[in-house]
Amino acid sequence: MADLYSGQMLSAVTDMSYGILAIVPKYADGTPITDFEDVIITENGRELKAWDSIARYMASFADTDGDDIANVPAYYSTTHGRKLVDTSRSPLALLKNPNKFTAVYAGLLAVAVLLIVLVVLLIRKLVKKARRRAA
Known part of the structure; x- marks a missing residue:
């Protein structure tokens, strides 16, 4: 998930890296997204902002230390093999x-x-x- 601005700026990554990096956002079926206006998530007719969705997600965690602030679960302390760095x-x-x-x-x-x-x-x-x- 990304906000509209970040989504529209993804093509700049390829340009700025002179083709070394290429980021192509896609739908779940693998089809590239061409118009980011079509994939805006709305709530009650208004665009759901990225900061709001992140704040809601963070608030959904349990308060494990009793300080009335939600704590990030230990699950998120590792990448679970999703980020692979090839140093060969x-x-x-x-x-x-x-x-x-x-x-x-x-x-x-x-x-x-x-x-x-x-x-x-x-x-x-x-x-x-x-x-x-x-x-």
């Missing part, structure tokens, strides 16, 4: 989801290798020519 430095892991910058880098690398090969072949040809003249 393996080239295959780094290149499994390439973006346009990976393609540009690979192209530049291929051009550099090709130039090195051509220079080596040219030098070999010139050395052979010089040896023939010397002989």
